[in-house]
Amino acid sequence: MANVSLQKVNKIYGSGPGSVHAVQDLDLDIADGEFVALLGPSGCGKTSTLRMIVGLETITSGHIFFDERDMSRLEPQERNVAMAFETYALYPNFTVEENLAFPLEVRGVDSDVRRKKTEEIAEILQITDILNAFPPELSGGQQQRISLGRALIRDPSVFILDEVMSHLDAHLKFRMLFDLKRLHRELKRTMVYVTHDQVEALALADRVAVMSNAKMQQVGDRNTLYNRPANVFVADFIGEPPTNFFTACVATEDNETRLLVDDSDLVLVPDQSTAGKLRQSGHDKVTAGIRPQNLGLSETPYSLKAEIDINEYLGERSMLTVQNGAATFQSLAPPDMRAGPGEAIQLYYEPSSVMVFDFETEKLIA
Ligand SMILES: Nc1ncnc2c1ncn2[C@@H]1O[C@H](COP(=O)(O)OP(=O)(O)O)[C@@H](O)[C@H]1O
Numbered sequence: 001m002a003n004v005s006l007q008k009v010n011k012i013y014g015s016g017p018g019s020v021h022a023v024q025d026l027d028l029d030i031a032d033g034e035f036v037a038l039l040g041p042s043g044c045g046k047t048s049t050l051r052m053i054v055g056l057e058t059i060t061s062g063h064i065f066f067d068e069r070d071m072s073r074l075e076p077q078e079r080n081v082a083m084a085f086e087t088y089a090l091y092p093n094f095t096v097e098e099n100l101a102f103p104l105e106v107r108g109v110d111s112d113v114r115r116k117k118t119e120e121i122a123e124i125l126q127i128t129d130i131l132n133a134f135p136p137e138l139s140g141g142q143q144q145r146i147s148l149g150r151a152l153i154r155d156p157s158v159f160i161l162d163e164v165m166s167h168l169d170a171h172l173k174f175r176m177l178f179d180l181k182r183l184h185r186e187l188k189r190t191m192v193y194v195t196h197d198q199v200e201a202l203a204l205a206d207r208v209a210v211m212s213n214a215k216m217q218q219v220g221d222r223n224t225l226y227n228r229p230a231n232v233f234v235a236d237f238i239g240e241p242p243t244n245f246f247t248a249c250v251a252t253e254d255n256e257t258r259l260l261v262d263d264s265d266l267v268l269v270p271d272q273s274t275a276g277k278l279r280q281s282g283h284d285k286v287t288a289g290i291r292p293q294n295l296g297l298s299e300t301p302y303s304l305k306a307e308i309d310i311n312e313y314l315g316e317r318s319m320l321t322v323q324n325g326a327a328t329f330q331s332l333a334p335p336d337m338r339a340g341p342g343e344a345i346q347l348y349y350e351p352s353s354v355m356v357f358d359f360e361t362e363k364l365i366a
């Protein structure tokens with residue numbers, strides 16, 4: 001077991017005009033036994049980051065420490081990190097038991113110990129009943145567990161999973177999420193789970209590290225990322241449906257600060273603390289954000305008037321797409337909301353749910 005610390009890590013592929021700066025000044029601290037998800041859109045540098053942790057890719061600059069030990073220049077076998085990929089890479093002509101035991105066999109572990117470890121891992125992964133089967137006879141979910149088991153069997157200090165669920169259907173995914181959580185609880189290993197799917201990341205991890213464009217955007221628990229997103233990217237990427245954004249002017253009159261949304265009659269009132277910070281910082285143009293979940297039909301003193309464009313029935317909720325002038329935004333309303341296109345509607349919010357970002361830097365002001 002180990003804590004993992006990435007310090008100003010950079011990865012540049014190639015050199016000259018065609019080079020790719022895949023990871024830029026990345027800092028990340030993962031505590032011993034913690035479960036962290038590395039989340040970000042495809043191409044943002046997740047796989048490059050974890051390949052550097054494993055030692056499969058050289059680090060262009062920066063350092064990676066396990067506990068106090070600098071691992072940056074060590075070979076993969078000296079780091080004791082296990083990695084499971086999306087693809088199973090199981091040996092089709094080996095039984096499940098032989099597949100599981102293989103990493104121990106290559107290391108010359110004797111057969112009694114091999115058998116004992118295999119049984120242990122099979123128990124944890126609940127695949128004891130298929131130890132004598134061959135991979136091609138098994139389902140995708142079962143093959144996935146065996147591949148996890150094979151990565152885990154040699155007691156890695158750090159366990160990394162790269163997009164292991166991307167190809168699974170929703171039902172299997174749900175089971176795997178549950179299995180992985182249980183696995184982490186039982187093994188208490190330092191785990192890094194890489195995904196582009198925010199639902200997986202938020203469901204699984206103690207903390208989520210959000211990457212975009214080769215850079216770390218924010219590291220935090222679910223609550224922090226959802227309620228205090230560090231910038232527009234995180235506010236947009238975390239949460240479903242995504243946050244509504246408005247370009248707005250800051251207007252302060254008689255010590256009351258309001259946000260006047262461009263090209264519409266919309267006015268958003270932020271809470272006292274946000275208003276105070278806005279007055280202090282002297283911003284006059286901002287990007288305001290409010291989540292569709294925080295715009296509803298239960299009355300508060302604060303509301304936005306709009307016209308319904310689309311009313312989509314989603315089962316538990318209705319998703320309204322509405323407009324006011326040039327502003328289009330969304331609200332999650334109760335399922336019995338019957339109003340249709342063209343009807344006027346008033347959507348209510350609490351000032352505390354209004355987020356305000358710097359228009360230029362896109363960073364959270366308050
Ligand atoms: N071996 C490589 N050589 C050149 N460019 C690469 C290589 N591997 C990845 N890249 C580039 O680095 C960027 C980040 O890729 P990657 O780390 O795989 O992102 P992710 O896993 O988040 O999808 C992408 O632009 C990708 O094309």
Ligand SMILES: [Mg+2]
Nearest residue numbers: 046047048163
């Ligand atoms: Mg990847």
